[in-house]
Amino acid sequence: MLDQTRLRADIPAYTDATRAAPIFLDSAGSSLPPRIVLDTVIAHLRREAEVGGYRAANERLDDLAAVKSAIGALINADPAGIALSDSASRSWADFFYSVPLRPGDRILVSGSDYASNAIAALQRARATGATVEAIPGDESGQIDLDAFAAMVDERVRLVSLVHAPTNGGLLNPVGEVVDIAHKAGALVLLDACQSAGQVPLDVVEFGVDALSATGRKWLRGPRGTGFLYVRPELAAAMEPGRLDLHSAEWVGPEEYRLAAGATRFEFWECDVAARLGLGAAVRYLLDAGPEQVYATVAANAAHLRAELPGIPGVTVRDLGTRHNGIVSFTVAGLAPVEVRDRLAAQDITVTVSHRGSTLLDMSARGLDSVVRASPHCFVTIEELDRFVDAVARLAGQA
Numbered sequence: 001m002l003d004q005t006r007l008r009a010d011i012p013a014y015t016d017a018t019r020a021a022p023i024f025l026d027s028a029g030s031s032l033p034p035r036i037v038l039d040t041v042i043a044h045l046r047r048e049a050e051v052g053g054y055r056a057a058n059e060r061l062d063d064l065a066a067v068k069s070a071i072g073a074l075i076n077a078d079p080a081g082i083a084l085s086d087s088a089s090r091s092w093a094d095f096f097y098s099v100p101l102r103p104g105d106r107i108l109v110s111g112s113d114y115a116s117n118a119i120a121a122l123q124r125a126r127a128t129g130a131t132v133e134a135i136p137g138d139e140s141g142q143i144d145l146d147a148f149a150a151m152v153d154e155r156v157r158l159v160s161l162v163h164a165p166t167n168g169g170l171l172n173p174v175g176e177v178v179d180i181a182h183k184a185g186a187l188v189l190l191d192a193c194q195s196a197g198q199v200p201l202d203v204v205e206f207g208v209d210a211l212s213a214t215g216r217k218w219l220r221g222p223r224g225t226g227f228l229y230v231r232p233e234l235a236a237a238m239e240p241g242r243l244d245l246h247s248a249e250w251v252g253p254e255e256y257r258l259a260a261g262a263t264r265f266e267f268w269e270c271d272v273a274a275r276l277g278l279g280a281a282v283r284y285l286l287d288a289g290p291e292q293v294y295a296t297v298a299a300n301a302a303h304l305r306a307e308l309p310g311i312p313g314v315t316v317r318d319l320g321t322r323h324n325g326i327v328s329f330t331v332a333g334l335a336p337v338e339v340r341d342r343l344a345a346q347d348i349t350v351t352v353s354h355r356g357s358t359l360l361d362m363s364a365r366g367l368d369s370v371v372r373a374s375p376h377c378f379v380t381i382e383e384l385d386r387f388v389d390a391v392a393r394l395a396g397q398a
Contacts, residue, residue: 002292007378010034010284014378023348023383028166028194028326028374031220033281040280041222044273057272064272067279071227074282074290075211076202080261081232084225084275088193089116091212091228094265095189096120096158097241103129105157108148108186110172111137112165112361117191121160130157134360141319141361143172149180156186161208164194167353167362167370168328169301170320171199178207187234193217197285198297198325198376209234215274218297218325218376221281222274230262240265288377296377297325300384304373307388313395317370328353328370331391333398336369342394348387 068079138144197218215221246268313332
């Protein structure tokens with residue numbers, strides 16, 4: 001049983017006696033970290049102020065290595081296949097820009113792919129002569145596996161698969177996509193930005209070639225953190241598109257040697273305090289019990305999907321047959337930004353997903369934006385019901 005009381009006691013926002021507890025529903029944006037994350041980051045910053053950044057980092061080399069071990073335990077990966085970065089987008093791009101492309105190669109992207117991924121794909125296609133094509137969705141909105149199988153041929157070099165889109169609650173099938181892609185010799189890069197920390201991730205079971213994730217969302221780590229997993233045998237065969245003296249060693253006037261494993265995807269300069277904070281966040285999740293956390297997130301989202309449609313004028317916009325912790329909706333007569341701002345005035349935090357973030361999907365559905373609520377495991381049912389009541393009042397005033 002998840003100890004929700006303990007979870008909330010570990011969050012500074014819920015222990016501030018000077019204010020009422022907020023209703024926080026934006027873990028898909030930037031979640032509330034547990035106190036150990038805050039304390040870890042601040043303690044290292046203070047140590048840097050005492051002895052300088054180099055010495056402070058050298059004192060924590062074992063702890064920095066343990067960050068990768070914790071991530072490996074969470075996603076069932078060899079730590080040697082994990083590279084730390086400053087974001088999911090950076091991690092995704094570091095792998096994507098390292099995949100060789102030639103004229104005629106094909107890049108397939110999810111119909112709900114994120115703007116950063118799509119922009120990068122279009123840029124590289126323009127530079128290399130490759131093409132970018134969207135994988136259609138089925139009647140539920142998730143990737144149409146039959147259509148995908150019909151699209152794949154020996155010219156498909158890379159498949160960009162979004163696990164959980166930023167603008168709604170569906171979960172795309174991973175293992176099935178990987179099986180189809182691998183039969184044609186294509187690589188699969190899984191964007192787990194919105195799934196890491198709220199649904200199970202097992203890179204061995206999935207069979208993905210690479211996976212990118214952020215620290216600030218469902219993992220509840222600091223901003224400016226992320227990681228890249230690369231299948232170890234693939235990492236050993238790849239040369240990243242950019243290198244420094246950490247990702248490679250200068251061994252002769254005209255010679256360098258790549259670092260082992262996924263370390264070759266890292267640069268030397270980094271925010272050490274933030275990375276230690278990411279490690280603290282992942283260990284906190286492991287200690288809490290990932291399966292219990294995932295189940296509570298799913299139950300919270302299911303509660304909202306059951307209650308919101310009962311409000312006149314409110315439409316839940318989630319697609320898919322399997323769902324994640326993001327709940328998207330609109331209120332008739334009110335722009336999503338106005339809904340967000342009116343709720344913020346009541347200390348209820350949600351956010352808005354705009355068409356430009358998932359252009360293909362939102363355009364196909366005729367949506368300019370949606371309200372996005374993403375309740376983590378520390379949010380109570382009572383808070384969710386207060387949120388539903390607040391939305392009902394807004395809808396009644398529209």
